[in-house]
Amino acid sequence: MTTPDQAVSAAAAAAGPWAAAPPGTRAATLTAVADALEAARAELVALADEESHLGETRLNGELTRTTFQLRLFADEVRAGGFHDVRIDRPDPDWPSGPRPDLRRYRTAAGPVLVFAASNFPFAFSVAGGDTASAWAAGCPVVVKAHPGHPRLSRRTAELIAAVVPDGVFGLIEGEQEGVEALRHPAIAAAAFTGSQRGGLALARIAADRPEPIPFYGELGSVNPAVVTAGAAKARAEEIAKGYAGSLTLGAGQFCTNPGLLFVPAGDGIVDRIAELVGAVPAAPMLNDRIESGYLETAGTLAGRPGVRRLVWADGPGPRLLTMGLADFAADKDVAGEECFGPLGLIVTYERLADVTVLLSSLPGQLTTSLHGEEEEAPELADLTGVLAGRSGRVLWNQWPTGVSVTHAMQHGGPFPATTTPATTSVGTAAIERFLRPVTYQGWPQEFLPPPLRDDNPWGVPQQVN
Amino acid sequence: MTTPDQAVSAAAAAAGPWAAAPPGTRAATLTAVADALEAARAELVALADEESHLGETRLNGELTRTTFQLRLFADEVRAGGFHDVRIDRPDPDWPSGPRPDLRRYRTAAGPVLVFAASNFPFAFSVAGGDTASAWAAGCPVVVKAHPGHPRLSRRTAELIAAVVPDGVFGLIEGEQEGVEALRHPAIAAAAFTGSQRGGLALARIAADRPEPIPFYGELGSVNPAVVTAGAAKARAEEIAKGYAGSLTLGAGQFCTNPGLLFVPAGDGIVDRIAELVGAVPAAPMLNDRIESGYLETAGTLAGRPGVRRLVWADGPGPRLLTMGLADFAADKDVAGEECFGPLGLIVTYERLADVTVLLSSLPGQLTTSLHGEEEEAPELADLTGVLAGRSGRVLWNQWPTGVSVTHAMQHGGPFPATTTPATTSVGTAAIERFLRPVTYQGWPQEFLPPPLRDDNPWGVPQQVN
Numbered sequence: 001m002t003t004p005d006q007a008v009s010a011a012a013a014a015a016g017p018w019a020a021a022p023p024g025t026r027a028a029t030l031t032a033v034a035d036a037l038e039a040a041r042a043e044l045v046a047l048a049d050e051e052s053h054l055g056e057t058r059l060n061g062e063l064t065r066t067t068f069q070l071r072l073f074a075d076e077v078r079a080g081g082f083h084d085v086r087i088d089r090p091d092p093d094w095p096s097g098p099r100p101d102l103r104r105y106r107t108a109a110g111p112v113l114v115f116a117a118s119n120f121p122f123a124f125s126v127a128g129g130d131t132a133s134a135w136a137a138g139c140p141v142v143v144k145a146h147p148g149h150p151r152l153s154r155r156t157a158e159l160i161a162a163v164v165p166d167g168v169f170g171l172i173e174g175e176q177e178g179v180e181a182l183r184h185p186a187i188a189a190a191a192f193t194g195s196q197r198g199g200l201a202l203a204r205i206a207a208d209r210p211e212p213i214p215f216y217g218e219l220g221s222v223n224p225a226v227v228t229a230g231a232a233k234a235r236a237e238e239i240a241k242g243y244a245g246s247l248t249l250g251a252g253q254f255c256t257n258p259g260l261l262f263v264p265a266g267d268g269i270v271d272r273i274a275e276l277v278g279a280v281p282a283a284p285m286l287n288d289r290i291e292s293g294y295l296e297t298a299g300t301l302a303g304r305p306g307v308r309r310l311v312w313a314d315g316p317g318p319r320l321l322t323m324g325l326a327d328f329a330a331d332k333d334v335a336g337e338e339c340f341g342p343l344g345l346i347v348t349y350e351r352l353a354d355v356t357v358l359l360s361s362l363p364g365q366l367t368t369s370l371h372g373e374e375e376e377a378p379e380l381a382d383l384t385g386v387l388a389g390r391s392g393r394v395l396w397n398q399w400p401t402g403v404s405v406t407h408a409m410q411h412g413g414p415f416p417a418t419t420t421p422a423t424t425s426v427g428t429a430a431i432e433r434f435l436r437p438v439t440y441q442g443w444p445q446e447f448l449p450p451p452l453r454d455d456n457p458w459g460v461p462q463q464v465n
Numbered sequence: 466m467t468t469p470d471q472a473v474s475a476a477a478a479a480a481g482p483w484a485a486a487p488p489g490t491r492a493a494t495l496t497a498v499a500d501a502l503e504a505a506r507a508e509l510v511a512l513a514d515e516e517s518h519l520g521e522t523r524l525n526g527e528l529t530r531t532t533f534q535l536r537l538f539a540d541e542v543r544a545g546g547f548h549d550v551r552i553d554r555p556d557p558d559w560p561s562g563p564r565p566d567l568r569r570y571r572t573a574a575g576p577v578l579v580f581a582a583s584n585f586p587f588a589f590s591v592a593g594g595d596t597a598s599a600w601a602a603g604c605p606v607v608v609k610a611h612p613g614h615p616r617l618s619r620r621t622a623e624l625i626a627a628v629v630p631d632g633v634f635g636l637i638e639g640e641q642e643g644v645e646a647l648r649h650p651a652i653a654a655a656a657f658t659g660s661q662r663g664g665l666a667l668a669r670i671a672a673d674r675p676e677p678i679p680f681y682g683e684l685g686s687v688n689p690a691v692v693t694a695g696a697a698k699a700r701a702e703e704i705a706k707g708y709a710g711s712l713t714l715g716a717g718q719f720c721t722n723p724g725l726l727f728v729p730a731g732d733g734i735v736d737r738i739a740e741l742v743g744a745v746p747a748a749p750m751l752n753d754r755i756e757s758g759y760l761e762t763a764g765t766l767a768g769r770p771g772v773r774r775l776v777w778a779d780g781p782g783p784r785l786l787t788m789g790l791a792d793f794a795a796d797k798d799v800a801g802e803e804c805f806g807p808l809g810l811i812v813t814y815e816r817l818a819d820v821t822v823l824l825s826s827l828p829g830q831l832t833t834s835l836h837g838e839e840e841e842a843p844e845l846a847d848l849t850g851v852l853a854g855r856s857g858r859v860l861w862n863q864w865p866t867g868v869s870v871t872h873a874m875q876h877g878g879p880f881p882a883t884t885t886p887a888t889t890s891v892g893t894a895a896i897e898r899f900l901r902p903v904t905y906q907g908w909p910q911e912f913l914p915p916p917l918r919d920d921n922p923w924g925v926p927q928q929v930n
Contacts, residue, residue, distance in 0.1 A: 016850060065561040086873040086894075094871070096530040100863060102873035104894070109887075110854075207672060211829070211880050214887065364676070374909055384912060385481060388903050389575075396908040398565060406559070407930050408551040408567035410904035415676050422574075422679065422901050429551075429569070429902070436887050437894070438853050439875035443861040444839055447849060465872050 004142075004181035007170030011111035011140035012186035014167025019108035019138035022450070023458050027074035030135055032163040033127055034070035037063065040159055044152065048121045051149035053284040058250060059122070066122040069129055069405050072428065073136040080460030082106065082137070082431045083451045087464045100442050103452040106435035108138030109214075110188030113181050115202065117193035118148035118286050119253045125149065126156040126171065129405070129426055130191035130216075135168070137434035139188070142170040144178035148287050182206060189434055191216040193255070193425065196338070196416055203419045216433050217419035218412060220255035221365040222338050222345075223391075223400050226262040226355055226383065227269065230373035231397075236269045239371055243344070244276035246399035248318050251283040252342030253290070256367050256400040256411075259339060262355050265324070265348035274310040274320055277344065282317030285341065291316045294341030301339060304331050310346070318342040325349040329358050336362055356383045364414025364421065365391040367400035390414060392421065469607075469646035472635030476576035476605035477651035479632025484573035484603035487915070488923050492539035495600055497628040498592055499535035502528065505624055509617065513586045516614035518749040523715060524587070531587040534594055534870050537893065538601040545925030547571065547602070547896045548916045552929045565907050568917040571900035573603030574679075575653025578646050580667065582658035583613035583751050584718045590614065591621040591636065594870070594891055595656035595681075600633070602899035604653070607635040609643035613752050647671060654899055656681040658720070658890065661803070661881055668884045681898050682884035683877060685720035687803050687810075688856075688865050689827065690834035691727040691820055691848065692734065695841045696862075701734045704836055708809070709741035711864035713783050716748040717807030718755070721832050721865040721876075724804060727820050730789070730813035739775040739785055742809065747782030750806065756781045759806030766804060769796050775811070783807040790814040794823050801827055821848045829879025829886065830856040832865035855879060857886065 018026070037044065045059045052059070076082060083105045091099040112134035117124040124130070126143050134141045145153035150173065157171035172181060182190055182205050190206055190213060192199050199217035206215035227239055246258050263269050285291040298319050302309055306327030311320035319342065328335050328347045335345065349355050359368070368387035372380055387394045392413035403411050409427030412418040418425075423433045445453055451460045483491070502509065510524045517524070541547060548570045556564040577599040582589035589595070591608050599606045610618035615638065622636035637646055647655055647670050655671055655678060657664050664682035671680035692704055711723050728734050750756040763784050767774055771792030776785035784807065793800050793812045800810065814820050824833070833852035837845055852859045857878035868876050874892030877883040883890075888898045910918055916925045 061562070068560040084894075088869075088871045088873040094869065095533040096870045097526070097867065099869050099871055102869065102871055104873035104875050104892075107853075212884075214885075374911075377911060380912070388572075388905075388914075392902065393904040393906060394908075395906040396912065398907045402562065404553075404559065404564050404567065405561050406553045406564055406567055407928065408553040408569035408904055410569050410902045412902075414901075419677075420679075424902060427569075429549075436879075437857065437875045437877075437889060439858040439873055440853075441858060441860040442863045443859075446839075446842060447845070447861065449853075463872065 002170055002172055004172050004177045004184060007142045007172050008111060008181055008184040008186050010167035010170055011142050014140045014165060015108065015110050018140050018165065018168050023077045023080055026135070026138065027077040029164050030070045030074040030077065030132065033160055034067040036159040036163050037067050037127060044155065047152045047155060048149060051152055052121050052286050054250065062120060062122045065405060066127060069123070070127065070132050072405060073132045073431065076428050076431060077136050080451065080458055082435065083460050085451050085460055085462045087452065087462055089465065102439055102441055103448065104437055104439040105449065105451050106437050107449065109434050109436045110139060111186055112139045112141050112434055113187045113190040114141055114143045115178060115190065115192040115194065116143055116146040116153065118146045118290070121149045121152055124193045126153050127160060129430060133430040134434045136431045139434045140168045142172060142181055144181060145171055145173045179205060183209060185211065187213060189214045189216070191425065191433065193218045196220065199419065214433070215419055216423055216425060218255065218425045219416055219418065220338050220340070221413065221417040222259040222336060223256055223365055223367045224260040224262065224359060224362065225258045225369035225371065227264070228352060228372040228376055228380070229264045230376045231371040232264050232267045232269050234373055236272060240269055240272040240276055242399050243273055244280065246401045247277065247344045248280040248342045249401050251285050251316065253286060253340060254401050256403060258369065258400055259344060260336065261344060261346045262349055263346055265350050270310070270322060270346055270348065273346065277318050277320045278311040280318050282313055282315050285316045290340060294339065294343070297337070297339040298341070298343050301335065301343070301345065304335055316341065320344045320346065322346040322348065325354055325358065332362065352379065352383065356386050359390060360386045362390060364417045366411065366413045366417045367391050367393045367395060369395040369398065369400055371397050392417070392424070467635055467637055469637050469642045469649060472607045472637050473576060473646055473649040473651050475632035475635055476607050479605045479630060480573065480575050483605055483630065483633050488542045488545055491600070491603065492542040494629050495535045495539040495542065495597065498625055499532040501624040501628050502532050502592060509620065512617045512620060513614060516617055517586050517751055519715065527585060527587045530870060531592060534588070535592065535597050537870060538597045538896065541893050541896060542601050545916065545923055547900065548925050550916050550925055550927045552917065552927055554930065567904055567906055568913065569902055569904040570914065570916050571902050572914065574899050574901045575604060576651055577604045577606050577899055578652045578655040579606055579608045580643060580655065580657040580659065581608055581611040581618065583611045583755070586614045586617055589658045591618050592625060594895060598895040599899045601896045604899045605633045607637060607646055609646060610636055610638045644670060648674060650676065652678060654679045654681070656890065656898065658683045661685065664884065679898070680884055681888055681890060683720065683890045684881055684883065685803050685805070686830040686878065686882040687724040687801060688721055688830055688832045689725040689727065689824060690723045690836065692729070693817060693837040693841055693845070694729045695838035696836040697729050697732045697734050699838055701737060705734055705737040705741055707864050708738055709745065711866045712742065712809045713745040713807045714866050716750050716781065718751060718805060719866050721868060723834065723865055724809060725801065726809060726811045727814055728811055730815050735775070735787060735811055735813065738811065742783050742785045743776040745783050747778055747780050750781045755805060759804065759808070762802070762804040763806070763808050766800065766808070766810065769800055781806065785809045785811065787811040787813065790819055790823065797823070797827065817844065817848065821851050824855060825851045827855060829882045831876065831878045831882045832856050832858045832860060834860040834863065834865055836862050857882070857889070
């Protein structure tokens with residue numbers, strides 16, 4: 001077993017060469033990891049299913065997403081835009097005084113510690129998005145494995161180790177070991193996907209180091225969705241089906257699960273959603289700890305003042321609760337809390353303006369969704385502004401589960417959905433988390449890092465002023 | 466007197482309209498502030514000189530820098546590149562699953578609190594770089610005035626208030642009032658330039674809020690400069706003059722002051738620097754508190770083991786100390802501390818490799834400088850890597866004072882030089898600090914913010930995928 005100090009020290013030794021490796025070399029390594037995972041697909045999916053109970057269909061899809069992500073990030077490495085190279089040529093007439101030769105780029109921050117998540121054994125685990133984006137930035141990675149899938153983690157690590165340079169990847173296990181690595185002076189940044197409680201505790205440790213480091217914690221949320229009167233009238237069946245499907249997908253174990261739904265009071269849509277959710281069979285949850293957490297939080301929510309049960313399955317099956325807006329507003333600190341699993345709380349409202357006011361006071365969210373009709377536009381402007389202000393991704397007539405890995409994806413919202421809301425943990429912009437800017441002033445060409453040279457051997461985009 | 470709550474509430478009310486104001490409007494406002502300051506130049510410089518004793522030449526230059534900065538940032542607003550617009554068109558064949566219409570941009574974070582600095586009564590104060598960059602991002606600003614120049618702060622605020630929309634600017638005074646504003650729930654980010662002690666205390670308050678906010682603290686450093694044996698031999702006189710000039714400029718009251726100089730042992734350069742520094746007359750410091758802090762820290766440093774006095778003026782005049790590398794290494798926590806004022810510590814070394822090792826263990830710095838000869842390149846690679854790793858700006862044969870306002874400037878280094886080392890507080894990239902990303906998924910054109918629309922009414926650069 002690798003100790004945290006061994007893993008981090010090896011990462012520190014590899015950091016310089018890995019950051020300085022030409023884009024072609026770094027991209028080829030990311031691609032080689034993708035190839036190795038694809039070659040072991042059957043074995044990995046079987047292992048993942050044994051440990052997570054997520055089913056082969058979902059896990060095959062997740063592995064595809066993971067290897068695609070590695071290849072997409074390899075493309076980004078080759079393109080090199082994230083270095084954000086800016087070259088100011090000397091200018092004796094610059095208005096604030098003679099301007100020297102200044103060349104700025106963003107380069108690898110240093111060794112990165114990744115805390116793997118339980119609910120995505122591929123895409124947010126050992127070779128997942130955090131690892132891929134840190135590698136792309138030029139940072140070696142130490143992954144703290146999630147105890148939910150130890151054998152899959154170890155096997156993935158073996159496959160990676162066979163194709164990446166020494167020190168560019170390391171795997172550690174154990175909660176205390178993770179904390180030890182987080183405190184290691186050579187770690188430059190950390191990324192985490194998981195619960196608010198765990199994430200905030202680790203964020204505090206990162207902040208309390210002698211040299212604090214950025215801690216990118218993606219902590220989940222209730223992802224409020226609002227249905228307007230017009231939409232409820234025009235598309236009740238479509239909305240009910242969409243909501244029931246998104247809520248129960250993957251046994252509700254997504255940080256983008258739409259746990260909180262606002263619908264017009266007195267509308268039949270609530271009954272139809274209850275019918276559909278009630279018909280969804282229980283699916284096994286990731287592990288016993290998550291299941292008991294789900295049942296406990298659901299029980300607490302169901303007991304709050306004004307809450308009524310619409311669907312209440314046995315075991316880990318879906319649950320649906322409802323309450324009025326006034327009761328929710330009076331109890332929003334508890335009623336607005338995330339319940340990790342297939343639990344939906346439908347809040348009924350009389351006036352949309354009250355929903356707008358309420359949402360403006362809710363904690364930050366990963367996503368918010370609005371289901372409306374285009375002709376309602378004038379009445380929706382304020383609400384739309386609030387949704388965009390309280391979340392990182394705002395959807396129109398769509399549901400938030402299914403986070404596409406693209407250039408324009410934003411997966412990160414205001415605190416406490418994310419500890420550093422100006423960043424994303426999904427999509428190519430995720431690479432930016434692991435870069436730091438450095439400016440070279442007055443250096444001879446031969447001393448400059450390749451992206452800053454006039455002959456631009458890496459072929460990165462250069463903004464020359 | 467405006468209370469913190471009044472100022473922040475007015476900023477909160479102005480935040481939506483200011484962020485949504487077309488680039489031409491925002492740019493025109495920045496330009497109007499620049500014009501207003503220029504029109505009052507004589508009055509402002511006289512006021513600033515009375516309160517800061519920095520002299521009219523320096524203050525006129527600083528005001529020019531400040532108004533240029535406002536105009537440069539107005540240009541950035543018109544160009545709109547910082548919105549980083551990314552548009553993913555729907556793609557049913559996207560490898561990780563059908564891709565929806567996703568549109569991401571970076572938009573104003575919300576009301577910003579700026580703590581003004583004492584040592585730049587224009588450029589890092591009421592209408593300085595933090596204010597200009599927050600405005601450019603689309604954020605209203607509340608400035609907590611520095612007590613070192615209260616009348617100048619109030620007069621600047623009056624001139625601003627006459628030309629910006631209500632709530633886009635507010636001025637508050639008082640330490641407790643600053644803390645109160647920092648704790649106000651409507652403040653979205655804060656920026657600070659000043660001492661490590663003050664900055665870290667405020668950073669803690671920002672982190673301990675119910676909703677923590679980014680705190681951009683620029684806390685200064687000792688800015689190590691290294692002279693190689695080759696450079697000392699080839700250009701002793703030039704280097705000695707350059708160092709003495711940079712060290713004593715503005716009575717050493719710059720966060721980029723080169724307080725720590727490494728030179729080869731036994732070289733005549735030390736005596737020559739002492740001669741030049743000794744000939745610089747004392748200049749008045751900003752205020753009594755800064756002068757007594759300077760004298761006290763200088764006294765402490767002079768009393769450390771192995772330290773010898775080379776220049777020791779009366780009153781606030783320049784001071785120069787020297788010690789060997791071994792003594793410095795043994796005492797680096799104290800000997801490496803910033804002394805705000807014209808104090809230089811020259812550390813003499815036998816082997817350049819020892820300097821490299823030592824610098825790799827020093828705290829983060831705003832700048833580092835290397836004075837060498839091009840033919841020494843092979844021996845300088847390791848040292849250059851360490852300098853770039855421990856600072857935000859690394860200079861070759863130049864001195865760090867004089868921070869040019871440009872596109873490629875980086876003014877911010879690893880902790881504790883800066884609380885958020887991935888950002889800069891000078892140059893156009895400073896705008897990025899006050900933005901947050903939001904992605905719109907599946908929205909009709911007429912609901913989208915202007916930068917995300919296909920017809921692109923703001924004319925911002927759009928990366929369309």
